[in-house]
Amino acid sequence: MKFGVVVFPGSNCDLDAYHLVKDVIKQPVDYVWHQEESVTGYDCIILPGGFSYGDYLRCGAIARFSPVMKAVKEFALRGGLVIGICNGFQVLVEAGLLPGALYRNTVLQFRCQFTHLKVENYETPFTETIERGRLLKIPIAHGEGNYYVDNETLRQLESNGQIIFRYATEQGEVSDTANPNGSVYNIAGVCNANKNVLGMMPHPERAGEAILGSEDGLMIFDSILKHWEGSRL
Amino acid sequence: MLKAQIKVLLKQSVLDPQGQAVEKALGSLGYNNVEHVRVGKYLEVTLAENNREAAHKQVEEMCERLLTNTVIEDYTFTLVEV
């Protein structure tokens, strides 16, 4: 399964995503420069974390206009798998590929810490092999991960099963104390109606090796691999 | 040339944590008559354009496309000659 890791000027988790795909799950992977106009040949596109264009103005606001995003949009519309992590999530939201908006953490500070994620929908390419009820320990690192949608959209997301991850305590309780950034409904990750585009603030690529404190991020990539293998049959 | 002075604020329905923090800070500095604070962005965009109408249309478009995120933000602007 071939992965493409998009590199915007200012991306800084591109290396980490690349490393995970190449050295941990051992799949072919390329960097895809932001000026590329096509992403054909890839089976999954990763929009990595970082500060694209310095995140000046708003996170992801400028990156969404780069040539590669047009290609990613088309790729997504054709059903290609896209995962936006942290800044990648912000880009997807700004680009209109995912609903809602991400803005300043309510604590008004950057937060780097491990979080625990409750999986809300197991019927997606990103979660289908995750053991039911299993919490994922995956770190966040962001200053603007406060997810907002209005009530009406929230209801829609819920009924469509588009809410994928929610922040929970270590015991699995979805509560205010577990919410690191003020996100509506403790939302940590959502997908599009078609379920082929995922955006999440936590960094699964930072939770791929025991020596880094967690391997739970691998479950997401395992799902992606299994899904892709299944879809080829 | 025309300069657009653009004020951007979070929509009323969106929580403004920064505004709240500043409100609290002013209170603790002893400014007891501060009722409400909102914090947003201010942009100045200078255009090589003298036609106000054209400029108005362009600024509106730039705001919708790039300068603001209309899911959470509202904006207003005025044009001044420079």
Next chain:
Amino acid sequence: MLKAQIKVLLKQSVLDPQGQAVEKALGSLGYNNVEHVRVGKYLEVTLAENNREAAHKQVEEMCERLLTNTVIEDYTFTLVEV
């Protein structure tokens, strides 16, 4: 009540990386007539105060003490009745 509408910008001689980035982005979106962009802060502070002069003095003081850092920022404000 009076509402202070406060615009804060970096001083002219200070680098404005945000403004630069937005300027470049607008250019690459095809807005070729954009001469210059500056990005700053916008605050609205509502005061339970009807005396314009008193309000003016207070807002000035709040700007100097908390709302801006005059080392690198300049501010202007207007008062409107609410």
Next chain:
Amino acid sequence: MRPEDWRNMGLKDDEFKMIVEILGREPNYVELGMYSVMWSEHCSYKNSKDTLRTFPTEGERVLQGPGENAGIVDIGDGLAVCFKIESHNHPSAIEPYQGAATGVGGIIRDIFTMGARPIASLNSLRFGTLDDAHVRYILDGVVAGIAGYGNCIGIPTVAGEVYFDPSYQGNPLVNAMCVGLLETDKIKLGKATGIGNPVILVGARTGRDGMHGVTFASEELSEASEEKRPAVQVGDPFMEKLLLEACLELINNDDVVGIQDLGGAGLTCATSEMASRGNSGLEIVLDRVPCREEGMTPYEIMISESQERMLMVVTPEKEEKVHATFKRWGLTSTTIGFVTSDGILRVHQGGKVVAEVPAHSLAEDAPVYCPAYQEPAYLQTTAKLDLQTLPDVEDANQVLLQLLAAPNIASKEWVWQQYDYMVRTSTVVLPGADAAVLRIRGTNKGLAMSTDCNARYAYLDPYVGGKIAVAEAARNVVCSGGEPLAITNCLNFGNPEEPEIFWQFRQAVAGMGEACRALNTPVTGGNVSFYNETNGEAIYPTPVVGMVGLLDDVKQHCTPAFKAAGDVVVLLGDTYNELGGSEYLAAIHQRVQGQPPALDMKKEKTLQKVVLAAIKQGLVNSAHDLSEGGLAVALAECGFANGIGATIALTANGLRLDSLLFGESQSRVLISVSPENLSTLLELAAQNGVSAAELGQTGGTNMEVAVDGLTQLKLPLRQLKKAWQEAIPCAMK
């Protein structure tokens, strides 16, 4: 030229005379400006140079010692580590966010200038006390600024230290350190060589910001400092990220002859230093320098300290390729001149020569001063600590709770949770341990790093304080499983023209030098920050040490956290009746008095040898160095991470209870081992003559300490942790 002209620029009358002698004529205004910035204390080290020469700077691993932008140490397999620490104290006092942010930006440039990929940042911070709203504002801004810059550029901020003391009320310290990795055959130096080679300026446009920043850093802060405001700049981490990637790409492709960042003293410093190191001259044309504002004068362009700019020398064949690479990264680069053979830095504007001076004279010929020194009078008073008059601890529980909540001991999570310490997925030991540990991708190796300085010790005895700073840094590295390699240092002091301050400086440097020699950790670079005073009051002498150590196998790293119940707790090292300079004395008795704890370097060295050997042999499950708050605080800290308590039985052996529990005797490490490894560990210690006392057992949810059979301390770990964890967040609310 009138005397006011040079005096206003911070030059002394004699210095002006020297310049006239060098030039054989009076300098013009541009030239005077160039000398004034290059001969400032910040750039020329004119007051400190002589003293710094006493540092040991050589070792079999040292590839680059002091003198370049950063030091480099060989770590085997063709790899080397490059690191340096630098201060940004005065800008941070005036604009905490941008001051700290640009400090981080500056030190990162120093690292990639050498051809190294920056892999980690550290910071050492000092503030006044947290009950002051202005101090809280400074702390908040400084931490946000470090985070803002480091997080954006994508270099993890992995370790550091934060202390609070009234001596820093008006003059906070912000020292930033960066560590980079490179291949030994890719080292780049800041040299301008090759007659006719083009000189390229790349990065941000030059603006009027940061004029005379270096002179600003070489003066005391006063009300008038507020006037010098444009000395503070706004950083652009995004621009720096692009610069970093583009420069490293060029260096790796061997497209660069010499490279140097523009930091303090801007273009003047970069051009004169590169020419001086290359034994060459430079010819530059200011009309080609991209400026942010119209009408900038040659004087302004030459001394502007606008951030995020680099200067490089390339061969004519590579010139076009280099510009193309920068363009691909979205950067503006311009050829502004070329290398000459005459040793002269010649500056043109508008077709005229506006400055023409020997490059070497700017970079190297500043006068060297040997300021007078004299033992400070205050030492007469502080030295007098009579333990007889000090009541011993009555309620140890209460004291421990108070100490854990003392800002100098309390958890610094409020600080480091704002830093992205995980980006680049190589941080193996996260902030909160003794030293951070990073893996080196593609090898089994790891690097341990720490910054340390107890300035209260240095205040009470600068010699011992300097020594302890080095020893503690090494101990922290060793407790994490690393073998100490070398240090960088940031010497923060008051006005060196005051004999008592200069005495502190000399003593501290001598003490550090002794420790470095004993531990075989040479000094590979550093930074001196003088004039840290407000209204005549100097800060505590604060010689900060940044240490880097090597792990051959990163999997063998060690942390302070107790790992399992039923392990045996062992204390290595000896405890004495030493309370001088302790946090206990300051926080509980409000006294800053006595002698700092004694430090015997031979003992320290063997202790470290034993700890490192034990970790490498896999004998120990945890190791924690004893520092502020002594044994009781260390025990609690070991328990916090995994919520594992301990039951400890001590024998007083004639020691006071406060010394036993809270004293800060040096060369001590707290270890936990599985029972089956105990005897091997004890043997190892005994063979080396290191005392090892079996103190008790891990387990349960309480921290319980009995002394001579009497329970002195017994509290739920949860309660202790709450005090420790909430102190700083509460103060900052």
